[in-house]
Amino acid sequence: MDANKNSLCSFAIPSLLSLGFIICIIFSYMGKVNPDVCVLSCQIIASLFAILYGVINYKKMNKTLYMQILICGCVCYLLGQCYWVVHFITFGDVPWGSSIATISLIGFYLFICSAEYGSLDSIVDGAHDKSLRKYRTVSIIAPIVILCLLVTALSSGADKLECTARSIPIMFASYYTFKHMIIPDVKNGYTVLLRPYYKIMLLFYVLDMVSMIPYKSNGLYINYYVEALVAILLMFMMIVVTRGIKRWFI
Amino acid sequence: MVYIIFICIVAPLSLMLLLLKNEARTLVLFMIMGMLICLSAYEINSLFHSILGMTDSKFTVYFTPVSEEILKALPVLFYALFISDKKEKLITVALSVGIGFAILENAYILVTNYETVTVLWAVIRGFATALMHGICTATIGFGAMYIYKKRKLFYTGTFGLLCCACTYHSIYNMLVQSKYDYVGFVLPIFTYSTCLLISHADKVRKYFNTKFVSKTRVEDNISI
Numbered sequence: 264m265d266a267n268k269n270s271l272c273s274f275a276i277p278s279l280l281s282l283g284f285i286i287c288i289i290f291s292y293m294g295k296v297n298p299d300v301c302v303l304s305c306q307i308i309a310s311l312f313a314i315l316y317g318v319i320n321y322k323k324m325n326k327t328l329y330m331q332i333l334i335c336g337c338v339c340y341l342l343g344q345c346y347w348v349v350h351f352i353t354f355g356d357v358p359w360g361s362s363i364a365t366i367s368l369i370g371f372y373l374f375i376c377s378a379e380y381g382s383l384d385s386i387v388d389g390a391h392d393k394s395l396r397k398y399r400t401v402s403i404i405a406p407i408v409i410l411c412l413l414v415t416a417l418s419s420g421a422d423k424l425e426c427t428a429r430s431i432p433i434m435f436a437s438y439y440t441f442k443h444m445i446i447p448d449v450k451n452g453y454t455v456l457l458r459p460y461y462k463i464m465l466l467f468y469v470l471d472m473v474s475m476i477p478y479k480s481n482g483l484y485i486n487y488y489v490e491a492l493v494a495i496l497l498m499f500m501m502i503v504v505t506r507g508i509k510r511w512f513i
Numbered sequence: 514m515v516y517i518i519f520i521c522i523v524a525p526l527s528l529m530l531l532l533l534k535n536e537a538r539t540l541v542l543f544m545i546m547g548m549l550i551c552l553s554a555y556e557i558n559s560l561f562h563s564i565l566g567m568t569d570s571k572f573t574v575y576f577t578p579v580s581e582e583i584l585k586a587l588p589v590l591f592y593a594l595f596i597s598d599k600k601e602k603l604i605t606v607a608l609s610v611g612i613g614f615a616i617l618e619n620a621y622i623l624v625t626n627y628e629t630v631t632v633l634w635a636v637i638r639g640f641a642t643a644l645m646h647g648i649c650t651a652t653i654g655f656g657a658m659y660i661y662k663k664r665k666l667f668y669t670g671t672f673g674l675l676c677c678a679c680t681y682h683s684i685y686n687m688l689v690q691s692k693y694d695y696v697g698f699v700l701p702i703f704t705y706s707t708c709l710l711i712s713h714a715d716k717v718r719k720y721f722n723t724k725f726v727s728k729t730r731v732e733d734n735i736s737i
């Protein structure tokens with residue numbers, strides 16, 4: 264009963280925030296709210312929530328390195344959005360294309376890679392067991408999907424440098440995320456408890472790639488709003504991964 | 514001009530190296546290295562500024578943070594690779610590099626703008642720039658400490674932290690060039706205070722718990 268109550272409370276705030284963001288996006292599409300303000304607000308509030316939630320629960324999880332890395336990733340993501348806010352305030356616009364914010368997004372994915380490849384992979388697949396070879400092979404599907412989305416984005420006229428630079432760490436992270444989702448971690452059971460988190464992250468990667476495909480409708484770039492949806496996923500990602508890591512110590 | 518300033522600052526500090534021992538000598542040495550990195554950054558930035566043809570404001574926002582953070586990371590990585598990868602030593606060395614960088618940068622700006630600078634400018638700029646450069650370099654130090662302990666984590670984590678440092682530096686440069694320069698100057702001080710508070714959160718909590726517990730015990734004794 265208490266566990267159900269806790270999970271309801273955990274999901275209540277991000278659900279309400281998500282509803283607010285979606286209403287804001289609809290108003291922005293109708294032209295009542297500036298799209299830059301709408302999307303940036305969503306991203307900043309969502310990433311702030313993710314960081315605060317992670318930091319508050321960090322001590323309860325025995326200060327695990329994995330959680331520390333994910334919080335650093337969210338901080339990097341927030342810094343990228345702060346860059347856009349400051350750019351908007353100082354220069355008056357949020358330009359398309361590669362910029363310093365791209366570096367912060369690359370940094371976010373590098374932190375995800377640190378968490379999966381650097382921290383967890385040696386525990387889950389460190390022995391390079393031959394029986395797990397089929398899972399390593401099947402996991403290549405994830406980076407191939409990202410590559411297809413990259414090709415789609417480039418052929419649709421997206422910024423080549425930005426798309427390519429962002430896609431490389433996403434491909435790397437998606438391989439390890441997918442591998443850890445499907446691999447049977449019988450000995451330790453770490454990745455089994457993180458499967459819901461891996462599913463959200465795979466959706467996160469796909470949506471982030473989709474946000475790079477320029478698509479105009481009603482005079483607005485719809486892919487821009489996908490970035491706000493990506494930020495919403497970040498909130499749920501942090502809640503789900505926290506619940507998974509807490510169960511490591513039960 | 515920047516070379517003259519460099520020699521004027523580094524020459525006396527180099528003499529200090531002969532008098533210092535152990536950790537103090539290492540910190541001053543890396544502070545000198547930070548100034549050397551600042552000199553290299555000046556040359557590299559001047560070269561790329563002429564190649565890229567950007568305006569000064571856009572160049573300091575888009576290119577300078579990346580080049581300076583990469584250059585500042587080099588002595589920290591050198592220390593982690595060849596001398597010690599212990600967290601406390603790495604962070605202090607990284608801070609020294611950042612502060613050394615800030616010393617030469619501030620001295621150069623002071624000399625080139627001596628007619629407009631004031632004491633207030635010196636105080637704010639001195640603390641803000643030193644903290645900003647120190648924080649950014651110390652961030653990379655956190656990643657560098659895994660160079661031998663967890664090699665896989667080191668590769669991806671250090672680059673992630675470098676991206677964080679570049680973005681933070683860029684935000685700082687954007688703010689100090691805008692009409693919100695006071696926000697830019699307060700930002701590193703606020704960040705440093707927050708990091709200090711978080712790192713000493715347990716001590717602060719223990720202090721307040723002890724004070725509260727001892728106060729209630731005294732009150733209980735009085736009531737009895």
